């Protein structure tokens with residue numbers, strides 16, 4: 001299915017790169033109806049879906065006007081005052097330090113003072129010449145997940 005079709009389809013989940021919203025169809029988590037005849041005397045089994053991937057963060061845990069740095073994933077999640085979530089690499093494009101803070105509209109690297117716009121990843125100050133790369137993610141059920 002082409003991305004344009006996905007955009008038209010709408011759905012409950014949103015796949016995002018950086019801060020650009022791209023709608024994807026909602027996942028049908030209900031188990032398919034069984035056509036097998038009922039069994040007797042056999043141990044009970046469940047049709048429960050396998051647990052999905054753990055969320056990277058809950059949307060509510062990302063402060064508005066700030067962000068969170070996920071060191072293990074080398075990822076920084078930001079939220080603007082309106083609640084829009086963005087995701088970027090947490091590796092500074094200057095010399096590869098991990099960024100150290102988010103605030104006042106910027107993602108900051110303490111190594112040499114580079115600052116990046118928290119909604120675009122563009123460099124706004126310091127020696128870095130390139131923006132922080134945007135990272136694709138999914139926002140659903142009040143949480144942020146790694147894009148599948």
Ligand code: FES
Nearest residue numbers: 092094095109112
């Ligand atoms: S590594 Fe980030 S400013 Fe130099």
